[in-house]
Amino acid sequence: MRIERVELRRIRTPMRFRFETSFGEETQKETILVSVHADGLAGYGESTAMSRPVYNEETTSTVWYVLERFLIPLLFSREISHPDEVSELFAPIRRHFMAKAALEGAVWDLWAKRQGIPLARALGGEKTAIDVGVSIGIEPTVEQVLRHVDRFLSEGYKKIKVKIKPGFDVKVIESIRKEFGDGVPLMADANSAYTLEHIDVMKELDQYGLIMIEQPLAHDDIIDHAKLQRELTTPICLDESIHTVEDARKALELESCRIINIKVGRVGGLTPARKIHDLCLERGIPVWCGGMLEMGVGRAHNIAVTSLPGFTIPGDTSASSRYFERDITIPAIELSAPGTLAIPDGPGIGYDLDEERVRRITVDHAVFRRPH
CATH class of the missing domain: 3.20.20.120 (Enolase-like C-terminal domain)
Structure with missing residues (x-):
């Protein structure tokens, strides 16, 4: 599987209520949405990093940086025959688990769609x-x-x-x-x-x-x-x-x-x-x-x-x-x-992306193409 393009979107939306933990409170959700593209199909992943480094050391900003500078170039460096290979590919990069997971999850979704099977299966x-x-x-x-x-x-x-x-x-x-x-x-x-x-x-x-x-x-x-x-x-x-x-x-x-x-x-x-x-x-x-x-x-x-x-x-x-x-x-x-x-029975994650909604709440967007 030859990944042709990766897109990153920083999205931000209010939450319905204040959610407080011992870390502090959250009133809006900010995340990085990742899409990987090959052969006319798209796979989607989502970063779970918070906007502040209070759960772990990562933030939405560090996730974007690590994806852009290190992980996306690594993904473009070879073809992927199975998503398990992505974790091996990312192994030289220490920690940054949430950045890795966002991109790896998108590859899993794309691979499952190419196979025509649900991600769960x-x-x-x-x-x-x-x-x-x-x-x-x-x-x-x-x-x-x-x-x-x-x-x-x-x-x-x-x-x-x-x-x-x-x-x-x-x-x-x-x-x-x-x-x-x-x-x-x-x-x-x-x-x-x-x-x-x-x-x-x-x-x-x-x-x-x-x-x-x-x-x-x-x-x-x-x-x-x-x-x-x-x-x-x-x-x-x-x-x-x-x-x-x-x-x-x-x-x-x-x-x-x-x-x-x-x-x-x-x-x-x-x-x-x-x-x-x-x-x-x-x-x-x-x-x-x-x-x-x-x-x-x-x-x-x-x-x-x-x-x-x-x-x-x-x-x-x-x-x-x-x-x-x-x-x-x-x-x-x-x-x-x-x-x-x-558990959805459609290919991949089994849900479509609400593209109009995503565009409306996007605050930053970047496209990365595989070098020729």
Whole structure:
């Protein structure tokens, strides 16, 4: 497969509401949309980097720079017979996982379209639908969180994830349990906001029957998480600490966690995501697909990877309408049944790009052509 052209678009659109985590708050979505072109077909990828380097070191601006200066030239340097080769091609570039994932995902979509098969099947998935959950940000009051939980349970979401931080943690979890009972599939996401000095808070959370506590300690830690996991009944899930299959292997050998959140952008693409999935499946460790407030293209990639058998916990890929008045795909990502997303059966990601919408929210655009 000889990639003829790559297009980058920086797009920006307001979100329907303020979304707060321990990193800060988001009120608009800015992302890089990538398209790769060959033989009259286009494949699409979406960067999951934020506009500020608070989740990891990448931003939308660094993603654009690395794509333009390094990754696109590498992609033009050879023909691709299978998308797995893209990760190998990008290996000399250290980290910059979200930039790599955006371009690699677009190649996967294009390759699947050329084969005439859904991206999910190209990856080896066999599911026809996936269960999904929803993520609730930090709110000014516990009562507002309870209202969100009530609404999302009524919409059938299969897992409730609540963001926590020091001072907004035990009370909110306790209140959810009192209001809705122990049967609600509930987890807490700390986004690295705690240290081992907060072990008493973690032990208090341990009594509420949570599915997991996600990334309570430092973003680059697997040592202290192992110490904490030994003190808790609740499984710890690692997110920010896992970037490669080697990170996952070491964390599992140290018993730093009992669950891993696989984010395609964080680990550098669909091929690395599948490798981490395969390792966890072999070790009997459940995985799930986390979200980065993606728009429709990124959500479509999440749906595809979640079709793999090891994804047994509902992910964060809720309906587009949760975050955006209008998405960039046709159709928008919507629930096919309460708490369920159908896996598209069309070629590639299975969604068309809403080109008029994309043009309207584009703030920067560049085209790169393969040198002759």
